[in-house]
Amino acid sequence: xxxxxxxxxxxxxxxxxxxxxxxxxxxxxxxxxxxxxxxxxxxxxxxxxxxxxxxxxxxxxxxxxxxxxxxxxxxxxxxxxxxxxxxxxxxxxxxxxxxxxxxxxxxxxxxxxxxxxxxxxxxxxxxxxxxxxxxxxxxxxxxxxxxxxxxxxxxxxxxxxxxxxxxxxxxxxxxxxxxxxxxxxx
Numbered sequence: 001x002x003x004x005x006x007x008x009x010x011x012x013x014x015x016x017x018x019x020x021x022x023x024x025x026x027x028x029x030x031x032x033x034x035x036x037x038x039x040x041x042x043x044x045x046x047x048x049x050x051x052x053x054x055x056x057x058x059x060x061x062x063x064x065x066x067x068x069x070x071x072x073x074x075x076x077x078x079x080x081x082x083x084x085x086x087x088x089x090x091x092x093x094x095x096x097x098x099x100x101x102x103x104x105x106x107x108x109x110x111x112x113x114x115x116x117x118x119x120x121x122x123x124x125x126x127x128x129x130x131x132x133x134x135x136x137x138x139x140x141x142x143x144x145x146x147x148x149x150x151x152x153x154x155x156x157x158x159x160x161x162x163x164x165x166x167x168x169x170x171x172x173x174x175x176x177x178x179x180x181x182x183x184x185x186x
Contacts, residue, residue, distance in 0.1 A: 024082060026080070026128060041110075050169070104138045
């Protein structure tokens, strides 16, 4: 894995790192990603696997995501998982780190359905964890209990089960049972 722009992210105003792997690049989302983000996040399967993506996705939701991601006062860093190509970057998904207190972060991710079970999520988590751009001591994650594939991604990356909880899903308009995980950063 090759990393560039390695500025510690203790301060939200610091530029986001760009992380390169053998298969793809994790880079800050940009306006050229909005069409693909809207297309894939509008898929009900993607929206239902997250807490924050509405379904149906309203006009301007991707624009609001971009604005939030580039806000100097942001608490969350959001990366596009992309394969660069001559015609433009092909979006494979998004991955994010939300700053918590006491040098902790919470990770979130989604991958386009055509790439489910391809190892993209595992590789993106591994790359982001290795880079540790927010200089976190612990990273938390939460997945819906009806998404065991995402739970396997976490446990395969060394996350430890902490317990059951609930989180509100905007797409489902309901509280949904979750599993919570954590991993210590070395």
